[in-house]
Amino acid sequence: MLVVKDLRAEVEGKEILKGLNLEVGAGEVHAIMGPNGSGKSTLGHILAGHPAYEVTGGEVSFDGEDLFEMETEERARAGIFLAFQYPVEIPGVSNMEFMKAAVDAVREERGEEPLDSISFMKRAKAACQQASLPVEFLKRGVNEGFSGGEKKRNELIQMLLLEPKLCLLDETDSGLDIDALQVVADGVNSMRGGDRSFVLVTHYQRLLNYIKPDHVHVLAGGRIVRSGGQDLALRLEDEGYAWLEAEVA
Amino acid sequence: MGSFLQQPIADVAQRVPPWMQSLQAAGLAHWQQSSWPTRRTEAWKYTSLKPLRDDYTFITPDQSTYQPEAPLKPLSGDCQLVFVDGVYRADLSSAVSQDGVAVCRFDEANAEQQEVIRQRLNSSLSQEQHMFAALNTATLHDGVLLEIAANYSGDAVVEVLSISGAHDSPVASNQRLLVVANPGSTATVVERFVSLDGGCASFSTGVTELFVGANACVKHYRLHEERDAAVHIGGVYTRLDRDARLQSFHLALGSELKRLDLLVHHDAPGAHAGINGVYLPRGRELIDYHTTIEHAVPHCTTDEVFRGIIGDSATAVFNGRIHIHQDAQKTLAELSNRNLLTSARAQINTKPELEIYADDVRCAHGATVAQLDKAALHYLRARGVEKHDAEMMLSFGFINELIDAIEIDAIGTHLRDLVATSYFKPSRQGDAG
Numbered sequence: 222m223l224v225v226k227d228l229r230a231e232v233e234g235k236e237i238l239k240g241l242n243l244e245v246g247a248g249e250v251h252a253i254m255g256p257n258g259s260g261k262s263t264l265g266h267i268l269a270g271h272p273a274y275e276v277t278g279g280e281v282s283f284d285g286e287d288l289f290e291m292e293t294e295e296r297a298r299a300g301i302f303l304a305f306q307y308p309v310e311i312p313g314v315s316n317m318e319f320m321k322a323a324v325d326a327v328r329e330e331r332g333e334e335p336l337d338s339i340s341f342m343k344r345a346k347a348a349c350q351q352a353s354l355p356v357e358f359l360k361r362g363v364n365e366g367f368s369g370g371e372k373k374r375n376e377l378i379q380m381l382l383l384e385p386k387l388c389l390l391d392e393t394d395s396g397l398d399i400d401a402l403q404v405v406a407d408g409v410n411s412m413r414g415g416d417r418s419f420v421l422v423t424h425y426q427r428l429l430n431y432i433k434p435d436h437v438h439v440l441a442g443g444r445i446v447r448s449g450g451q452d453l454a455l456r457l458e459d460e461g462y463a464w465l466e467a468e469v470a
Numbered sequence: 471m472g473s474f475l476q477q478p479i480a481d482v483a484q485r486v487p488p489w490m491q492s493l494q495a496a497g498l499a500h501w502q503q504s505s506w507p508t509r510r511t512e513a514w515k516y517t518s519l520k521p522l523r524d525d526y527t528f529i530t531p532d533q534s535t536y537q538p539e540a541p542l543k544p545l546s547g548d549c550q551l552v553f554v555d556g557v558y559r560a561d562l563s564s565a566v567s568q569d570g571v572a573v574c575r576f577d578e579a580n581a582e583q584q585e586v587i588r589q590r591l592n593s594s595l596s597q598e599q600h601m602f603a604a605l606n607t608a609t610l611h612d613g614v615l616l617e618i619a620a621n622y623s624g625d626a627v628v629e630v631l632s633i634s635g636a637h638d639s640p641v642a643s644n645q646r647l648l649v650v651a652n653p654g655s656t657a658t659v660v661e662r663f664v665s666l667d668g669g670c671a672s673f674s675t676g677v678t679e680l681f682v683g684a685n686a687c688v689k690h691y692r693l694h695e696e697r698d699a700a701v702h703i704g705g706v707y708t709r710l711d712r713d714a715r716l717q718s719f720h721l722a723l724g725s726e727l728k729r730l731d732l733l734v735h736h737d738a739p740g741a742h743a744g745i746n747g748v749y750l751p752r753g754r755e756l757i758d759y760h761t762t763i764e765h766a767v768p769h770c771t772t773d774e775v776f777r778g779i780i781g782d783s784a785t786a787v788f789n790g791r792i793h794i795h796q797d798a799q800k801t802l803a804e805l806s807n808r809n810l811l812t813s814a815r816a817q818i819n820t821k822p823e824l825e826i827y828a829d830d831v832r833c834a835h836g837a838t839v840a841q842l843d844k845a846a847l848h849y850l851r852a853r854g855v856e857k858h859d860a861e862m863m864l865s866f867g868f869i870n871e872l873i874d875a876i877e878i879d880a881i882g883t884h885l886r887d888l889v890a891t892s893y894f895k896p897s898r899q900g901d902a903g
Contacts, residue, residue: 269852272844297854309849313867322863323853330854362867363849379853 222247222284222418223268223387229278229443230267237263239443240279245387247416252429254454255440256462261422262306264440265391269303270296283387297323298330300386304376304393311363316375319363320345320382327383348381351411353404370401377408388412389420394428406431426458439465474506475605478528478642482609485530489584490576490610493591497607504601516787516819517758521701521726526642526673528609529555536636536666538562545660546880547627549573551614554633555672556643558612570622570655576613576646587615590648594679594707600731602703606644606675613646620683621654627878629660632676634700635669645676645704649690653683653711660691660881665700665725672696676704682714684738691881694722694730695888705731710770712738719876720747720776721885723892724755724784732761736770736798745774748869749788750889752781762791763805765798765831772803777872779865780809780816791823794831801831809839810868812861866890 223245230238237260245251255261266274268281270293281288283301291299311319324344325335336344349356352374364372373393380388390409394402409419409432421428429437429451437454439447439462447453447465457465479501483494507514534557542562544550551573552562558575567573574583597604616628632645651657659680665672674696682688692706702725708716722728734743749757763772778786790805809818822835842864850860866889873889876882 271848271852292857293848293851294854294856294860297852303852305849305852309843309845311843311846311849311864311867313870314850314863319850319853319855319863322855322859323850326854326856326859383853 222416223420224282225279226281227279228267228276228281230263230274230276232263232274236277237443238267241440241444243438243445245418245420247418248414249436250413250419250421250432250434251436251438252421252423252434252454253438253440254423254426254457256466257424259440260443261424261440262391265303265389265422268296268301268389269293294326297383298327302380302383302385302388304373304380304388304390306391306393306395308364308372308376310365310367312365314363315359316361316363317345317359320359320379323379324382344382345378348378351381351408352377354378369396370398373397373401373405377405381408381412386416387418387420389422391422392424393421394423394425402428402431426454429454441466474522474524475526475609475642478526479608482528482611486611489588493588494608494610497592497597497604497610500597500604501601501608504598504604513760516785517727517729517756519727522673523640523671526640526671528642528644529557529637531557533557533637534559536633542631544627544629544631545662545884546878547625547629549626550629550631551575552631552633553612553643553645554636555641556612556645568626570619570624571626571628572617572619573628574615574617576610576615579615583615586617586650587648590650590679590681594681594709594735595705595733600705602675603677603705603707606646606677606704609642609644609675610646611644613648616647616649616657616659618649618651618655618657618686620652622652623656625658627658627660629662632661632663632674633666634663634672634674634696635666637670640671640673642673645674647676647678649678649680649688651680651682651686651688653686655683655686656689657687658689658878660693662693663696663702665696665698671699672701674700674702674704676702678704678706680706680708680716682708682710682716684712684714686711687715687717689877690716690718692718692720693885694728695892696725696728697723697892698725700725701727703727703729705733708734708743710734710736710738710741710743713740714738715741716743716745718745719872720745720759722749722757722759723888724749724751724753724757727756729758730760732759733764734762734772735764736767736772739767739769741770743772743774745772746872746875747776748872749776749778749786750869751778751784751786754783756785756787758787760787760789762793763803765792765794765801765803767797768799768801770798770801772805774805775872776807777869778809778818779812779868780818781812783813783815785817786819788818788820788837789823790821790835791825792833792835794824794826794828794833796827798828799830801828801833803831803833805835807837808868809837810865811839811841812865
């Protein structure tokens with residue numbers, strides 16, 4: 222589904238990714254861990270098409286298509302979803318209007334009719350319930366005045382509604398209390414199955430107690446330096462990243 | 471004042487009853503004494519009068535034959551006075567007075583009402599300083615007097631709809647509204663100015679005066695929906711008595727030239743003025759709001775918020791002056807003007823002006839100029855929303871807060887639809903890929 226080959230990227234002239242390779246097959250769950258500043262978030266931003274990040278080398282294909290030939294919105298419509306680490310507040314734009322526009326755009330790409338407001342509301346309400354966020358939040362401005370946890374739940378609602386093929390979660394677990402983490406994990410787990418794939422970018426092994434990954438990768442110095450199963454995550458939790466950095470160096 | 475409108479002004483003078491002629495004459499004298507503004511005139515520094523033509527004429531009642539495709543309806547309530555190119559059209563209006571709400575046209579005013587008009591007209595403004603109000607007075611031939619009885623607290627809404635551009639050749643028109651809200655009353659007034667699609671060029675000088683009595687409240691909506699070659703130079707002038715409240719909302723879509731002067735006098739303690747406004751020029755349009763709040767007495771408050779979205783090669787001017795006189799202690803005044811430029815060629819000239827001569831006041835002002843928030847734009851696009859649509863959503867969000875605050879739902883809905891259909895271009899179909 223997703224093939225990343227020798228990806229190099231920089232932001233503001235500083236090279237962050239230095240030849241990253243990653244392959245995510247249909248239906249797989251991958252976790253990417255790594256110390257601060259290793260380029261974890263950069264990967265998500267690059268895949269979602271953030272304009273501040275410049276790709277300087279390598280290639281990425283999604284379902285066989287060259288990702289770099291696609292605009293940000295085209296990637297989203299093709300089924301890539303990035304749950305932001307820091308979702309943006311947009312006062313004045315209603316959360317519901319925004320989500321309806323997004324769902325309609327994605328449906329249009331799939332050749333489906335736009336949802337009428339009643340069907341959309343039904344789905345939105347169900348998603349709110351699953352994310353444990355009161356329906357009233359749909360009437361507010363996008364993320365406007367939401368707490369950190371509420372923003373993450375709002376990301377989950379969007380993910381549930383948009384039904385993407387590939388979900389990238391950028392430190393969605395950071396700063397969440399255990400209840401909120403459980404909600405997000407349950408949401409992700411409910412979406413697993415079939416061909417849908419996940420890439421969980423996380424700083425903490427804790428998330429992986431709730432969402433069991435098929436593969437764990439360690440990102441350090443702009444490259445994946447080690448891949449393995451969940452035991453790798455446990456070792457990182459126990460021993461930190463120093464041993465890996467020493468091995469690589 | 472040169473030859474501008476000289477003949478049309480003379481024509482209008484012959485059409486009015488004697489009591490109005492003296493008002494006209496005074497206006498004409500002020501108009502003739504004014505000198506034509508140039509770019510060196512401070513109040514007109516960023517606004518050129520070039521779009522004004524020299525071939526406007528005033529329409530006579532028998533020339534007004536316009537018929538709308540569908541019956542006209544007020545936005546809210548059931549009282550609507552319709553003027554087409556300055557001529558009152560009884561056949562299109564549904565103007566009814568009801569208990570406590572007296573609606574009367576200058577043309578049909580009785581002796582008592584004539585006296586009210588004579589006393590109040592131009593008493594909230596200086597014709598020397600507001601030359602186009604003087605021009606309006608010089609060409610006065612009709613107008614609307616709205617008098618609200620003391621302690622009236624019903625929910626009547628009076629709408630004055632001015633339609634322009636219904637004739638074959640360029641038209642000048644004169645709109646005049648006088649609102650007298652007696653002590654303790656509540657008045658809701660909607661002024662709508664629209665131009666016909668593909669209609670003739672027009673020049674309007676809409677002057678409104680609001681007199682808000684002690685402890686009275688006036689809710690005033692002034693909606694300039696005119697487009698294209700509709701030039702409007704007008705103003706709203708308000709006097710607030712003790713504990714009076716003004717709640718006003720202004721909207722201007724762009725046209726060749728719109729210049730609106732808003733002036734509020736806090737005449738007695740305890741008065742409050744809440745003024746919100748939105749302006750949306752695009753193309754090569756120009757919108758100029760000059761607002762002045764005169765705090766002459768203590769314990770008055772002003773809360774003024776204007777937001778503009780300026781697109782393409784359009785220009786907007788916002789000059790917000792708050793003048794706090796020496797006696798106006800304990801004044802609370804806030805002024806905010808935020809602007810969104812959606813193109814590199816768009817221009818905003820914003821100038822908040824605080825003049826404070828009292829030492830115990832709280833005053834804040836701020837003006838910002840920004841472009842669309844890139845992070846927000848990316849966020850919307852990352853959810854599949856097309857770039858153009860995302861830009862529209864963000865722009866609309868910028869002014870939506872002010873529209874959401876409008877008390878009358880029907881007006882909020884009208885404005886949302888109006889802005890969505892006439893300002894924001896619809897998404898290009900088939901451009902999804």
